[in-house]
Amino acid sequence: MKLLNTFTQRYIDHVCKINPDHEVITGTKGPLKYVKIKNFLENPEDLKEFLAHFPAIDRFKSIEEDSKYSKIYAAGSKAPGIQQMIPQLYLMNLQEYLHVLLNKINYCRYPYDPSIWDFYTNYLDKDIKSFASNTVPHTDPFSIACNIYLTEVENTGTQFFKYNGINKEFYQNKYLQRDILEFNKFKSLSLYSSREEISSLNKEDLTDWEVFNGDSIFEEYHYMPSEYNSVSIYKGCFWHAIKYDAKNSTKERYSLVGAIK
Numbered sequence: 001m002k003l004l005n006t007f008t009q010r011y012i013d014h015v016c017k018i019n020p021d022h023e024v025i026t027g028t029k030g031p032l033k034y035v036k037i038k039n040f041l042e043n044p045e046d047l048k049e050f051l052a053h054f055p056a057i058d059r060f061k062s063i064e065e066d067s068k069y070s071k072i073y074a075a076g077s078k079a080p081g082i083q084q085m086i087p088q089l090y091l092m093n094l095q096e097y098l099h100v101l102l103n104k105i106n107y108c109r110y111p112y113d114p115s116i117w118d119f120y121t122n123y124l125d126k127d128i129k130s131f132a133s134n135t136v137p138h139t140d141p142f143s144i145a146c147n148i149y150l151t152e153v154e155n156t157g158t159q160f161f162k163y164n165g166i167n168k169e170f171y172q173n174k175y176l177q178r179d180i181l182e183f184n185k186f187k188s189l190s191l192y193s194s195r196e197e198i199s200s201l202n203k204e205d206l207t208d209w210e211v212f213n214g215d216s217i218f219e220e221y222h223y224m225p226s227e228y229n230s231v232s233i234y235k236g237c238f239w240h241a242i243k244y245d246a247k248n249s250t251k252e253r254y255s256l257v258g259a260i261k
């Protein structure tokens with residue numbers, strides 16, 4: 001057996017091949033504009049197998065090992081579950097196809113530039129834990145997220161939330177931050193105040209993963225189901241959360257995320 005697990009560009013082209021029969025659907029809900037692509041890939045099972053070869057650090061087990069760097073690493077991203085970083089150069093045809101499509105439908109105005117794309121995966125299973133209140137709605141550090149779903153899991157998707165403030169409602173954090181009265185109130189709510197400031201995690205910070213269905217301040221107004229071999233595209237500045245019922249699901253949720261920075 002060879003030491004290295006190698007592959008060719010032709011194989012990558014095969015696993016990333018776009019299904020010619022895919023369907024593009026656009027929609028709006030309040031100020032949220034979203035895009036859904038159904039039947040996206042011709043060979044989704046092969047892409048899943050290809051990606052599964054990339055290593056990933058188990059952040060939950062690493063936190064339990066109690067080493068300095070694992071605790072810092074684990075706090076570095078509040079994304080739920082386990083991530084694999086995938087070099088974007090391997091996925092050139094996916095990013096180019098998606099970018100040209102988003103330009104064509106006026107969803108993204110920047111011209112295509114390979115260097116503004118990042119790819120990583122999200123993996124969630126029944127052992128997922130929550131930390132730093134990462135089940136509650138968040139906004140992304142990048143502008144547009146393209147989520148390609150590679151497993152069939154019932155009752156999983158992306159929930160979108162609006163914040164019911166004192167005098168008005170907000171769909172995006174950036175508008176809330178411009179309103180000092182409202183933003184100070186938001187920061188005083190303990191669940192939402194400290195999550196960005198955590199720089200190191202201990203095993204005591206890990207708790208059971210609970211589906212967030214809203215509370216007295218956040219209200220769900222839209223839901224995009226994560227259908228197998230579909231792509232959900234939205235702007236990361238809108239509050240959203242992953243819906244995944246870890247307690248009752250026997251299936252793993254695995255997706256490839258292409259992000260425009």
Ligand SMILES: [Fe+2]
Pocket residue numbers: 138139140240
């Ligand atoms: Fe997100």
